[in-house]
Amino acid sequence: MKSEVEYFAFIVNKDGIQPSPKKVEAILKVPEPENVKELQSWLGLVNYYRKFIPDMSTVLQPLNELLTKKSKWNWNENCKKSFLKISKFLSSTKVLAHYDPNVNIELAVDASPYGLGCVISHRYENGEERPIAYASRTLTSAERNYSQIEREALAIIFGVTRFHQYLYGRKFTLITDNKPLSLLLGPKTGIPMLAASRIQRWAIQLSEFETFLKKNGVKHILSAPYHPSSNGEAERAVRTFKQAMKTVKNESGTLSEKLCRFLLGYRTTPHSTTKRTPAELFVGRRLRTRLDTLKPNINERMQRQRSKTKPCRDIAKGEPVLVRDYRDNNKWKQGVIVHKLGPVTYQVQVGDLVWKRHIDQIREFVPQENKDIPNILENTKSDIDTELIIVPTCNSNRDTENSENNNESERTKITENKTVENANDTIITRRSERIRKAPERLIENI
Template sequence: MSDILKPMYDLLKKNVQWNWTAACDRAFNKIKSVLSSSPVLAHYDPSLELILSVDSSAYGLGAVLTQRRADGAELPVSCASRTLNNAEANYSQIDKEALAIVFGVTKHHQYLYGTHFTLRSDHRLPVTAASRLQRYAVKLAAYDFSIEFVKSANNYFADALSRLPLELTKKQLRGEDEEGRYLHYAQASFPISYDIKTETGRDALLSKIYGFVMYGWPSNYAYDDVEKIYFNKKDHLHVDQGCLIWGYRIVVPNSLRSCIMKEIHEGHPGIVKMKQIARNYLRPTPPAAPLHSWPWPAEPWARLHIDFLGPFNNSYYLIIIDAHSKWIEAEKIKTTSANAVCDSLRRHFSRFGLPKRIVSDNGPPFSSAAFAQYLECNGIKHTLVPPYHPSSNGAAENAVRTIKRVLKKAELEKEDINRALSRFLFMYRNTEQSTTGREPAVALLGRRLRGQLDLLRPDTAERVRARQLTEEQRGSAPLRVAQQNKPVLVRNYSKTGNKWDEGVVQARTGPVTYNVATKDGHTHKRHIDQILARKSRHSLSRVMDSSPNKSTSACSRDMSEGGSDHDHDESFDSAEEEASAGPAPAPQPPPPTLLAPTVQRIDKPRREAAIRCCEKLKNRK
């Protein structure tokens, strides 16, 4: 088909002059026959999914009924189009789109009635509407369908038929607008006799908005602040008898507003009564349904509500709120595309994990195929709230409103916006939430976030460490260090052999632990208190000759504590001496006053045992 249409595609190229040639005419006729042939036009299959695509133009309606095969290809089952009559040509764009839906559904009633189908349109219809649209809704209520919104460029089947419609039949040409009008009801009780249609045409702003509603809103037009108000409500605006209607309400021209306010205020009924009178004439929306809250998830980060904030200073923010903990994340993003949203969510999921469900509105990023595929790959369910009903996603809407207030305040006070946002989020996450009764940080992370105010509280960990250092400083001798590959005596805990075995230090495994290899080929892990230096006979005699009390004390300590010897030797260095750059000072004997009580506390049998131990040490090499 692309090869057949090549002559016609060439006419759409840039800087190409339009020239309908004989080749274009042959391609046009051939493609019509191809489209109506069996390889393209399929027979109806009740087991396949039905898709009805509709569209409208300024003068025609188009509808295409297709079915999606197992391989994903869509084959047309039926095509329909017709021209708008004189009355229908004056409809607003919203009414024309609704008329196209009714036309497509009724035209294919025998296929659609009693089965579910997908209604594909490139225009969003308002939730609340008056007169004609309400009757359309009643007609469509008999059918089971879901709505899929697509871009106009992707709705080319129905769009082409709406721009090349079939001519009207004689019955259609004679037909007038059989639909009753909303203003037929409103005019019966309207308190002002002025012609609103005439004043709407004279109003410079409303006449421009009237043209936008009738013939489409331009995409490359720079709207001012007042026009943006109407642009944001464009999906809810339509025309009835030359008057602009917003939902159920008449848009009153500026020249008539003072007169209508004066009429409503007649008799000074008060603010409440005056609003009640105005609502009786200007028809508000239907009463809201009773509040239905989302169930509270039992675990944190299980259900997330997301929405966009912006544009704010030409930037957008993705707002995420956890339904369990009420923890809010606000991240500035460059675009609102589906890929940008997935990248932002991926960063948050790397910190907090994957949620079970995400709730969002029907914005293009959230309803895109790329976003749906990302959630499906990660096992996340997606809930889309009803279109044009933001209260269904109230958690996200409240979070957006809160963050927006922070940004506006920072902008007004000439403060850095990013800094102000970070400070607010920190404060919010550490503040008790009124709904849950807990801080969001505690509910999500299990602890409060440490802030500057925590400096006023004593730090328990630092206090414990200070107490430990004090106790360590009150200890006895400084830490000894054994040199690697030096011969030592190591404590033997086996039932056979000597109490101390000779060995060699292999490696230091910790501040006070070593691996020592003994002569029997085994390697033992010992504490520094379980290792002695192997001294020469000269050094031992020097220790014995220096002071009897000291020798006796050392021997007694050897008997009672396992023979620990803290005298300096070539195999040991204290931690202080190892860190010192200068030569180590000579060891000084302890004062006699400290040794005398030690000797006095030793009874006669222990004293004799200590003397025998010293004699053995004197004879040991």
């Protein structure tokens, strides 16, 4: 039996995993790159062993700047130091330990102005620390504007996310060199209200699940191991889903479409106990499905409700009406209904034109008994409006004669000055046109 095996350029044995010496030797023999393509080729070889190199993104920062489009090729002293430092890491690489769920885990994180780095390791009972894997990445242009404390917090989020498969569901020790973060994100202190909103979100993301349950009053009941029937509701839901997927296996459509159809049918099916659909219990109303078109109860209720309100007046075809005209001072013109376009919209024939009008723009047409009367009144309105009748008093014959003379002179003056001040005045008076004469009394003849 072999004590170790080489698998995809890695040596795996009982102590852990390490890079293949042949592969490392080939990387160390590569000369310094002279152009961008050679640098990209070398970085591709080095990135294959990224998890063996701590804080790799920060070390490679001078070399990564040469790959940007705006920068010119300039192999300076910093680039040479980064190249030699990576070669030194590979030549003295420690053997990465195998992950053991029974050994304590530590996660160390750090941040620089250019990148993030983290390492997950085991802490054994004798105090020895052995790394399991390294991880790093460069900062984006927006992340480089973060403050140092925000970059350190981002490094924690990056480490927890990258090694999620190792950390989920178990306790571990988080190591950072930023003291304020231990107060902001620590388990013994709450989240300060004055902290940045970004750090507050990260603190909630990193909070313990048990603490979350206690603060929100959730009682987490764990089922017994190897007894799935303890969680009967979840098992029944899985069984229903499997049956539905087997039923629609031969139907047309993608898997996503089949899943959507199943969820719609499941959420709109009344429960045997509650007699209501899950969607109705969740959103407070029934979801509309194709079954509703077969039983239009809602439409009937709407029709009954509409019948209680006052209906719109109906105008028959061919009925004479008055319609609103927005082009002339005479705002209303006579027309005839041609066609009913909708409940409140009509086509009206006005002369040679056909207008479309709302029922609010249509009035009932009332024909006049004598159409010549308005013309006669318009012709005589100035005379009628300007006539002034003076009735004489019965003092004496002399007074009567004087009054009659005065009346005649008054009428003569008014007749001569019949020009109306306002020619557009349309007020029509209804007093009589007859010229009144004073009655003859006996006392006046004495």
